[in-house]
Amino acid sequence: MISSRLQLDSIAVHAGREDLAQLGVHALPLDLSSTNPLPDIEAGGLSYEAMAGGGTPYAEGGAVYGRLWNPTVARFESALARMEHTEAAVAFSSGMAATTAAILATTRETGHRHIVAVRPLYGGTDHLLASGVLGVEATYCTAEGVAAALRPDTALIILETPANPTLDLVDIRAVAEAARGVPVLVDNTFATPILQNPVDFGASMVLHSATKYLGGHGDVIAGVIACDQKQAAALRRVRAITGALLHPLGAYLLHRGLATLPIRVRAQQANAQRVAAWLSTHPSVSRVHYPGIAGDPQGLLDRQMRGTGAMISIDLRGGLEQARHLTSTVRLFTHAVSLGGVDSLIQHPAALTHRPVAPEARPPAGLVRLSIGLEDHEDLMADLDQALAARRPAAAHAGAPHP
Ligand SMILES: *Cc1c(COP(=O)(O)O)cnc(C)c1O
DSSP states (O other): OOOTTOOHHHHHHHTTOTTHHHHTOSSOOOOOOSBOOOSOHHHHHHHHHHHHTTOOOOTTTOOOBTTTOOHHHHHHHHHHHHHHTOSEEEEESSHHHHHHHHHHHHHHHHOOOEEEEESSOOHHHHHHHHHOTTOOEEEEEOGGGHHHHOOTTEEEEEEESSOTTTOOOOOHHHHHHHTTTOOEEEEOTTTHHHHOOGGGGTOSEEEEETTTTTTOSSOOOOEEEEEOHHHHHHHHHHHHHHTOBOOHHHHHHHHHHHTTHHHHHHHHHHHHHHHHHHHTTOTTEEEEEOTTBTBOTTOHHHHHOSOOOSEEEEEETTHHHHHHHHHHHOSSSEEOSOOOSSSOEEEOTTTTTTTTSOGGGSOOTTEEEEEOOSSOHHHHHHHHHHHHHSSOOGGGSSOOOOO
16 A cells, blocks of 8 residues: 555546556556456355455455456456545446445445435436436435435435536535535545545545546546445445446556546646636626535635536526527537546536426526636637627517517
8 A cells, every 4th residue: 555645736647546567567558358367166156255245365266357347447446446435435437326336335335225315416417316216205405405305214425525517516515514424425526536535534435527627638438436344345345246347457457547636637627717707798698507616614625625627617608599509610629528638528407417407496597507618718718708798598589479
């Protein structure tokens, strides 16, 4: 184990690589084996039993089968756990597979079937809870409404901060204190472990859609949950049974990318701060959603975050029509869902990522979400400016109502 006194940037470069020198290699090994030679029936059987129950392979028995355990995935998990200040982490084939496992594990452990969900949430999470496919019942509420929403049969509380797509901040400690022992899962996708560590404020599980900033290059779909050993065992058990292990190539790319995560996040954030400030003076924009831009009344930026991140949402004066025009007129931004990569993306949450959300909780038609990448900030602003200027909002025209 590398020294626990290292700073975050050093941990990002070195964590999860402790066994490499012993293996005689410098770069991360990528183990693609779908099955593993068995030493003998007894040792193989013991290893299988340990992993099917959520444990780690029995030393003499090996990994047995690629759905149960993979060393490339395990190295990524131990690195992410270090960065999130947790004992363990469990990686999945997508962020939604990770959320599903958290729900299945906590409902199975407690025998309870009620979930409290603090809105807004990523559209897919909101939809998973409302769809009924996991047989749970969700109560949606605000952060202040958590205590009132709790029931004796509540198995899990889910929240996101900053939230997708409004960038609302939620007081993690306040929710954890209101939780009365019910586990709190915080979706930390937008902040990344560089800007926020939810367990330091009482969260019990930290979820990432690793598809986003952790991957950072738009070429991996993955999810990961950082938590304590007991919860990790319950999650690994669900993962082994349902078959949701992350593919080792994805884990390799994610682990490789962790080394540059701190500098990517800070550079993207520096760009986003400039773009957000500029957008807040733009005549086509009625409101910029960006942490701290309208002040920080609860003091959450100071208390629980180390930065404002690189996601921005804007309300357009021209509403849906201008959103349609903006997203189809940008040239440097790519009109696409997803976020957190080195290149800038733009999308319309109400039509795309938050489409399955109930109408009363869906983002407004004039809201557009930007994921700011590593391009030059002047180029990004110039691109947005031409796309916002090319056609003035409908309201500025003579006023024939849109059919
Ligand atoms: C994308 C996303 C998810 C879902 O992750 P997938 O990897 O797409 O399954 C969950 N939460 C947030 C905040 C997201 O942006």
